Amino acid sequence: MGDTGFYIFGALSVVGALLMVTARNPLHGVLWLVVSFLGFAGLFGGLGAHFLAAIQILVYAGAILVLFLFVIMLLNLRPDDVSRMPALSLRGGAGGFLLGVGGFCAVVGMVVLGVPGGAFPRKVFPLDGPGGGAAEIAGPLFSEFLLPFEAVSLLLLAAIVGAVALTKRRLP
Amino acid sequence: MIALAALPPVTVDHYVLLSALLFAIGLVGVLFRRNVLIVLMSLELMLSAANLAFVAFSRMHGNLQGQVMAFFSIAVAAAEAAVALSILIALWRARGGVLVDDAAEMKG
Numbered sequence: 598m599g600d601t602g603f604y605i606f607g608a609l610s611v612v613g614a615l616l617m618v619t620a621r622n623p624l625h626g627v628l629w630l631v632v633s634f635l636g637f638a639g640l641f642g643g644l645g646a647h648f649l650a651a652i653q654i655l656v657y658a659g660a661i662l663v664l665f666l667f668v669i670m671l672l673n674l675r676p677d678d679v680s681r682m683p684a685l686s687l688r689g690g691a692g693g694f695l696l697g698v699g700g701f702c703a704v705v706g707m708v709v710l711g712v713p714g715g716a717f718p719r720k721v722f723p724l725d726g727p728g729g730g731a732a733e734i735a736g737p738l739f740s741e742f743l744l745p746f747e748a749v750s751l752l753l754l755a756a757i758v759g760a761v762a763l764t765k766r767r768l769p
Numbered sequence: 770m771i772a773l774a775a776l777p778p779v780t781v782d783h784y785v786l787l788s789a790l791l792f793a794i795g796l797v798g799v800l801f802r803r804n805v806l807i808v809l810m811s812l813e814l815m816l817s818a819a820n821l822a823f824v825a826f827s828r829m830h831g832n833l834q835g836q837v838m839a840f841f842s843i844a845v846a847a848a849e850a851a852v853a854l855s856i857l858i859a860l861w862r863a864r865g866g867v868l869v870d871d872a873a874e875m876k877g
Contacts, residue, residue: 603779607787614791614814618798623806630810633791637817644784644828646836653817656843661813661850665806668854672861697797704789708782729836742837749844756848763855 602643610636623674627665634658646729784825791818803868805860809853816846 613633620626634657641650738746795818798811820839827835857867864871 600779603783603787607783610791611787611794614794617810617814618794618802618807620807623804623810626807626810630814633814634817637821640784640787640821641824644824646824646827646839649820649824649836649839652840652843656847657813657817661847664850664854665810668857669806671858672867674867692800694797694801696800697793700796701789701793705786708786729833733833734836734840737833737837738840741834742841745841749841752848753844756851760851760855763852764858 602639606636606639606643608636609633610640624666624669627662627669631658631662634662641729644729648729648731648734781825781829785822788818788822788825791815791821803870805857805867805869808869809850809857812853813846813850816842816849 610633613629613631613636617626617629617633620629634653637657638650638653641647641653792815795811795813795815798814799808802808802811820842823835823839823842825835827833827839860872861867
Protein backbone atom coordinates (compact mmCIF):
# COMPACT_ATOMS: atom_id res chain seq x y z
CA MET A 598 0.00 0.00 0.00
CA GLY A 599 2.76 2.43 1.04
CA ASP A 600 4.40 3.55 -2.19
CA THR A 601 1.45 3.33 -4.56
CA GLY A 602 -0.75 5.04 -1.98
CA PHE A 603 1.74 7.88 -1.63
CA TYR A 604 1.60 8.71 -5.33
CA ILE A 605 -2.18 8.35 -5.60
CA PHE A 606 -3.07 10.37 -2.49
CA GLY A 607 -0.27 12.87 -3.08
CA ALA A 608 -1.59 13.58 -6.57
CA LEU A 609 -5.11 13.88 -5.14
CA SER A 610 -4.02 16.45 -2.54
CA VAL A 611 -1.97 18.51 -5.02
CA VAL A 612 -4.72 18.56 -7.67
CA GLY A 613 -7.35 19.52 -5.09
CA ALA A 614 -5.11 22.29 -3.73
CA LEU A 615 -4.37 23.72 -7.19
CA LEU A 616 -8.04 23.76 -8.16
CA MET A 617 -8.95 25.36 -4.82
CA VAL A 618 -6.43 28.17 -5.22
CA THR A 619 -7.60 28.91 -8.79
CA ALA A 620 -11.35 28.59 -8.16
CA ARG A 621 -13.33 31.72 -8.99
CA ASN A 622 -16.33 30.75 -6.89
CA PRO A 623 -15.46 30.22 -3.19
CA LEU A 624 -18.09 27.47 -2.99
CA HIS A 625 -16.16 25.45 -5.57
CA GLY A 626 -12.98 26.22 -3.65
CA VAL A 627 -14.40 24.64 -0.48
CA LEU A 628 -15.39 21.49 -2.37
CA TRP A 629 -11.93 21.17 -3.97
CA LEU A 630 -10.33 21.66 -0.56
CA VAL A 631 -12.40 18.70 0.69
CA VAL A 632 -10.85 16.61 -2.11
CA SER A 633 -7.39 17.80 -1.08
CA PHE A 634 -8.00 16.93 2.58
CA LEU A 635 -9.17 13.45 1.62
CA GLY A 636 -5.77 13.05 -0.03
CA PHE A 637 -4.10 14.28 3.17
CA ALA A 638 -6.06 11.71 5.19
CA GLY A 639 -4.86 8.95 2.86
CA LEU A 640 -1.25 10.12 3.27
CA PHE A 641 -1.61 10.12 7.07
CA GLY A 642 -3.03 6.60 6.90
CA GLY A 643 -0.09 5.50 4.76
CA LEU A 644 2.28 6.87 7.41
CA GLY A 645 0.58 4.81 10.10
CA ALA A 646 -1.20 7.76 11.73
CA HIS A 647 -4.65 6.21 11.52
CA PHE A 648 -6.31 8.25 14.24
CA LEU A 649 -4.94 11.45 12.73
CA ALA A 650 -6.36 10.40 9.35
CA ALA A 651 -9.80 10.02 10.93
CA ILE A 652 -9.46 13.38 12.69
CA GLN A 653 -8.39 15.00 9.43
CA ILE A 654 -11.67 13.96 7.85
CA LEU A 655 -13.85 14.60 10.91
CA VAL A 656 -12.44 17.96 11.97
CA TYR A 657 -11.04 19.48 8.77
CA ALA A 658 -13.33 18.16 6.05
CA GLY A 659 -16.26 17.71 8.40
CA ALA A 660 -16.26 20.68 10.77
CA ILE A 661 -14.00 23.46 9.48
CA LEU A 662 -15.06 23.30 5.85
CA VAL A 663 -18.74 23.02 6.79
CA LEU A 664 -18.16 26.24 8.77
CA PHE A 665 -16.85 27.83 5.55
CA LEU A 666 -19.94 26.62 3.69
CA PHE A 667 -22.19 28.07 6.41
CA VAL A 668 -20.49 31.45 6.09
CA ILE A 669 -20.81 31.40 2.29
CA MET A 670 -24.52 30.71 2.63
CA LEU A 671 -24.91 33.25 5.44
CA LEU A 672 -23.35 36.01 3.35
CA ASN A 673 -25.73 35.06 0.52
CA LEU A 674 -23.21 35.63 -2.25
CA ARG A 675 -25.33 35.98 -5.34
CA PRO A 676 -24.00 34.80 -8.71
CA ASP A 677 -23.32 38.35 -9.89
CA ASP A 678 -21.30 39.00 -6.72
CA VAL A 679 -19.28 35.91 -7.43
CA SER A 680 -18.67 36.81 -11.05
CA ARG A 681 -17.56 40.35 -10.37
CA MET A 682 -15.03 39.22 -7.77
CA PRO A 683 -11.59 39.70 -9.26
CA ALA A 684 -9.93 36.35 -9.21
CA LEU A 685 -6.35 37.49 -8.87
CA SER A 686 -4.64 40.58 -7.54
CA LEU A 687 -1.72 41.13 -9.85
CA ARG A 688 0.20 43.59 -7.72
CA GLY A 689 0.68 41.20 -4.81
CA GLY A 690 0.56 38.28 -7.20
CA ALA A 691 4.04 38.53 -8.63
CA GLY A 692 5.62 38.75 -5.16
CA GLY A 693 3.51 35.85 -3.91
CA PHE A 694 4.40 33.69 -6.87
CA LEU A 695 8.11 34.37 -6.48
CA LEU A 696 7.96 33.73 -2.73
CA GLY A 697 6.12 30.43 -3.19
CA VAL A 698 8.41 29.19 -5.96
CA GLY A 699 11.50 30.36 -4.05
CA GLY A 700 10.44 28.58 -0.87
CA PHE A 701 9.74 25.38 -2.76
CA CYS A 702 13.13 25.57 -4.50
CA ALA A 703 14.82 26.09 -1.11
CA VAL A 704 13.28 22.88 0.24
CA VAL A 705 14.21 20.99 -2.94
CA GLY A 706 17.77 22.20 -2.53
CA MET A 707 17.89 21.11 1.11
CA VAL A 708 16.62 17.64 0.23
CA VAL A 709 18.89 17.16 -2.79
CA LEU A 710 22.08 18.71 -1.43
CA GLY A 711 21.55 17.93 2.23
CA VAL A 712 21.34 20.30 5.19
CA PRO A 713 24.58 21.58 6.80
CA GLY A 714 24.08 19.57 9.99
CA GLY A 715 23.67 16.42 7.96
CA ALA A 716 20.61 15.34 9.94
CA PHE A 717 18.54 14.41 6.93
CA PRO A 718 18.86 10.65 6.42
CA ARG A 719 17.65 9.50 3.05
CA LYS A 720 16.17 6.28 4.27
CA VAL A 721 13.11 4.19 3.66
CA PHE A 722 10.67 4.24 6.52
CA PRO A 723 10.95 1.43 9.05
CA LEU A 724 8.10 -1.00 8.72
CA ASP A 725 7.60 -1.44 12.45
CA GLY A 726 7.10 2.17 13.47
CA PRO A 727 4.89 3.12 16.40
CA GLY A 728 1.19 2.80 15.73
CA GLY A 729 -0.93 5.89 15.46
CA GLY A 730 -4.16 4.55 16.90
CA ALA A 731 -6.22 6.37 19.53
CA ALA A 732 -4.67 4.41 22.41
CA GLU A 733 -1.10 5.11 21.30
CA ILE A 734 -1.79 8.83 20.84
CA ALA A 735 -3.54 9.17 24.20
CA GLY A 736 -0.40 8.11 26.09
CA PRO A 737 1.88 11.07 25.29
CA LEU A 738 -1.08 13.44 24.90
CA PHE A 739 -2.21 13.06 28.51
CA SER A 740 1.18 12.65 30.18
CA GLU A 741 4.07 14.35 28.43
CA PHE A 742 1.98 17.00 26.64
CA LEU A 743 -0.62 17.63 29.34
CA LEU A 744 0.24 21.31 29.79
CA PRO A 745 0.00 22.16 26.05
CA PHE A 746 -3.23 20.18 25.94
CA GLU A 747 -4.76 22.35 28.65
CA ALA A 748 -3.41 25.46 26.93
CA VAL A 749 -5.19 24.41 23.74
CA SER A 750 -8.43 24.06 25.67
CA LEU A 751 -8.03 27.64 26.93
CA LEU A 752 -7.31 28.75 23.36
CA LEU A 753 -10.52 27.12 22.14
CA LEU A 754 -12.51 28.81 24.90
CA ALA A 755 -11.01 32.17 23.95
CA ALA A 756 -11.85 31.51 20.29
CA ILE A 757 -15.49 30.72 21.18
CA VAL A 758 -15.86 33.90 23.24
CA GLY A 759 -14.09 35.94 20.55
CA ALA A 760 -16.27 34.60 17.74
CA VAL A 761 -19.46 35.38 19.69
CA ALA A 762 -18.24 38.86 20.62
CA LEU A 763 -17.20 39.68 17.05
CA THR A 764 -20.45 38.64 15.38
CA LYS A 765 -22.91 39.94 18.01
CA ARG A 766 -25.10 42.73 16.76
CA ARG A 767 -24.81 45.91 18.80
CA LEU A 768 -28.12 46.95 20.31
CA PRO A 769 -29.15 50.49 19.31
CA MET B 770 0.55 -0.52 -10.19
CA ILE B 771 3.10 -1.94 -12.64
CA ALA B 772 4.20 1.50 -13.81
CA LEU B 773 4.59 2.70 -10.23
CA ALA B 774 6.82 -0.24 -9.35
CA ALA B 775 9.60 1.32 -11.46
CA LEU B 776 9.69 4.44 -9.28
CA PRO B 777 12.18 4.62 -6.39
CA PRO B 778 10.88 3.62 -2.94
CA VAL B 779 9.17 6.35 -1.00
CA THR B 780 11.42 7.95 1.62
CA VAL B 781 10.97 10.83 4.01
CA ASP B 782 12.31 13.08 1.24
CA HIS B 783 9.21 12.45 -0.84
CA TYR B 784 6.92 13.46 1.99
CA VAL B 785 8.92 16.62 2.74
CA LEU B 786 8.89 17.63 -0.93
CA LEU B 787 5.14 17.02 -1.18
CA SER B 788 4.62 19.01 2.01
CA ALA B 789 6.72 21.90 0.63
CA LEU B 790 4.83 21.84 -2.66
CA LEU B 791 1.45 22.01 -0.89
CA PHE B 792 2.73 24.76 1.42
CA ALA B 793 3.94 26.75 -1.60
CA ILE B 794 0.54 26.37 -3.30
CA GLY B 795 -1.12 27.67 -0.14
CA LEU B 796 1.34 30.56 0.14
CA VAL B 797 0.70 31.60 -3.45
CA GLY B 798 -3.03 31.45 -2.72
CA VAL B 799 -2.71 33.65 0.36
CA LEU B 800 -0.68 36.29 -1.46
CA PHE B 801 -2.35 35.99 -4.87
CA ARG B 802 -6.08 36.01 -4.16
CA ARG B 803 -8.27 38.90 -3.10
CA ASN B 804 -11.26 36.93 -1.86
CA VAL B 805 -10.88 36.54 1.89
CA LEU B 806 -12.62 33.15 1.84
CA ILE B 807 -10.06 31.72 -0.56
CA VAL B 808 -7.24 33.30 1.47
CA LEU B 809 -8.50 31.57 4.63
CA MET B 810 -8.82 28.24 2.81
CA SER B 811 -5.23 28.61 1.59
CA LEU B 812 -4.17 29.20 5.20
CA GLU B 813 -5.83 25.94 6.22
CA LEU B 814 -3.97 24.21 3.38
CA MET B 815 -0.64 25.60 4.63
CA LEU B 816 -1.31 24.38 8.18
CA SER B 817 -2.23 20.95 6.87
CA ALA B 818 0.94 20.77 4.76
CA ALA B 819 2.96 21.49 7.90
CA ASN B 820 1.10 18.64 9.62
CA LEU B 821 2.20 16.30 6.84
CA ALA B 822 5.86 17.12 7.50
CA PHE B 823 5.28 16.63 11.25
CA VAL B 824 3.81 13.17 10.74
CA ALA B 825 6.52 12.13 8.23
CA PHE B 826 9.30 13.12 10.63
CA SER B 827 7.44 11.43 13.49
CA ARG B 828 7.47 8.21 11.49
CA MET B 829 11.14 8.69 10.60
CA HIS B 830 12.20 9.13 14.23
CA GLY B 831 9.98 6.32 15.42
CA ASN B 832 8.11 8.27 18.10
CA LEU B 833 4.69 9.86 18.42
CA GLN B 834 5.61 13.43 19.33
CA GLY B 835 5.14 14.71 15.79
CA GLN B 836 1.66 13.25 15.63
CA VAL B 837 0.73 14.92 18.93
CA MET B 838 2.00 18.24 17.53
CA ALA B 839 -0.19 17.69 14.48
CA PHE B 840 -3.20 17.32 16.82
CA PHE B 841 -2.41 20.64 18.50
CA SER B 842 -2.02 22.20 15.07
CA ILE B 843 -5.47 20.97 14.03
CA ALA B 844 -7.00 22.44 17.20
CA VAL B 845 -5.30 25.79 16.54
CA ALA B 846 -6.52 25.68 12.93
CA ALA B 847 -10.10 25.18 14.13
CA ALA B 848 -9.86 28.13 16.50
CA GLU B 849 -8.28 30.25 13.77
CA ALA B 850 -11.06 29.40 11.32
CA ALA B 851 -13.79 30.30 13.81
CA VAL B 852 -12.28 33.69 14.71
CA ALA B 853 -11.30 34.55 11.11
CA LEU B 854 -14.76 33.74 9.76
CA SER B 855 -16.42 35.89 12.42
CA ILE B 856 -14.09 38.75 11.46
CA LEU B 857 -15.16 38.11 7.86
CA ILE B 858 -18.83 38.41 8.84
CA ALA B 859 -18.10 41.65 10.70
CA LEU B 860 -16.28 42.93 7.59
CA TRP B 861 -19.27 41.99 5.43
CA ARG B 862 -21.62 43.91 7.72
CA ALA B 863 -19.40 46.98 7.84
CA ARG B 864 -18.30 47.15 4.19
CA GLY B 865 -20.61 44.85 2.23
CA GLY B 866 -17.83 42.89 0.59
CA VAL B 867 -15.52 39.96 1.16
CA LEU B 868 -12.47 41.17 -0.74
CA VAL B 869 -9.16 42.05 0.88
CA ASP B 870 -9.45 45.52 -0.66
CA ASP B 871 -12.61 46.19 1.37
CA ALA B 872 -10.44 46.51 4.49
CA ALA B 873 -7.83 48.83 2.98
CA GLU B 874 -8.76 52.07 4.74
CA MET B 875 -5.69 52.14 6.96
CA LYS B 876 -3.38 51.89 3.97
CA GLY B 877 -0.78 54.65 4.17
